[in-house]
Amino acid sequence: MRIPIIAPSVLSADFSSMDDGVALIGSSGAEWVHLDVMDGCFVPNISFGPKMVADLRPHTSKIFDAHLMVQNPANFIDSFAQAGADYITFHLEAAVHSHRILQAIHEKGKKAGISIVPSTPVSLIEPLLPFVDLILVMTVNPGYGGQPIIPECFGKVRDLVTLREAGRGDYLISVDGGINESTAPAAREAGVDIMVVGSAFFSAADKGALVRRLKGLE
Ligand code: DX5
Ligand code: ZN
Numbered sequence: 001m002r003i004p005i006i007a008p009s010v011l012s013a014d015f016s017s018m019d020d021g022v023a024l025i026g027s028s029g030a031e032w033v034h035l036d037v038m039d040g041c042f043v044p045n046i047s048f049g050p051k052m053v054a055d056l057r058p059h060t061s062k063i064f065d066a067h068l069m070v071q072n073p074a075n076f077i078d079s080f081a082q083a084g085a086d087y088i089t090f091h092l093e094a095a096v097h098s099h100r101i102l103q104a105i106h107e108k109g110k111k112a113g114i115s116i117v118p119s120t121p122v123s124l125i126e127p128l129l130p131f132v133d134l135i136l137v138m139t140v141n142p143g144y145g146g147q148p149i150i151p152e153c154f155g156k157v158r159d160l161v162t163l164r165e166a167g168r169g170d171y172l173i174s175v176d177g178g179i180n181e182s183t184a185p186a187a188r189e190a191g192v193d194i195m196v197v198g199s200a201f202f203s204a205a206d207k208g209a210l211v212r213r214l215k216g217l218e
Helices: 015-026 050-059 073-083 098-107 122-131 151-165 184-190 207-214
Strands: 005-008 032-038 063-069 087-091 111-116 134-138 172-176 194-197
Touching: 015 050, 032 050, 050 063, 050 073, 063 073, 063 111, 063 194, 073 087, 073 098, 087 098, 087 134, 098 111, 098 122, 111 122, 122 151, 134 151, 151 172, 151 184, 194 207
Parallel strands: 005 032, 005 194, 032 063, 063 087, 087 111, 111 134, 134 172, 172 194
Antiparallel strands: none
16 A cells, blocks of 8 residues: 655644745655645635735745645646645636646746535546546535545545556546545555645654655654
């Protein structure tokens, strides 16, 4: 079984000292920084925009995994690419022309991801599998950290592993929402490549030990 990448979400960090939150990620052994962008329209919450990403960029060399929970994501690709995002992931449910947006992300030299909410079946993204670098399977309804996981969503991870093994695409599979020490084993079992962790990470006393446990290393 593969050892997953850990991507702590700064949504659960202290916004008044976000650089400290990124530093905590840096020293924990986690590999990515998950940046939850919320517009108050696609999800009922507001977080931050591209300037936050740009301001955090000089503070770490880790992969910036931008999760755009916004309406009209096509309007924001340039600004998040310019800000220094490495992966730019948008929601299938927020766009009509998803293939075109994936192209636009690649034209900026960035990795392109697509995310699906719990009610969206994998079948709806099958036509896009050859064009994506990452699929973000939401395991909670997007908008907030600290929610309980919807374990039924792990079935989508298994489906995506099967589709990848069948040659339908070459993408990473990430899960996002409600991931912690008790839910991580099921995520690993399902076959995830990446785990996004927000509240469990920033509430952990020993973040390094948590990361190792999420990876199944101790
Ligand atoms: C929810 C966000 C998640 C969230 C994860 O809309 O996309 O990334 O911050 O937080 P936890 O791990 O606390 O569920
Ligand atoms: Zn997220």
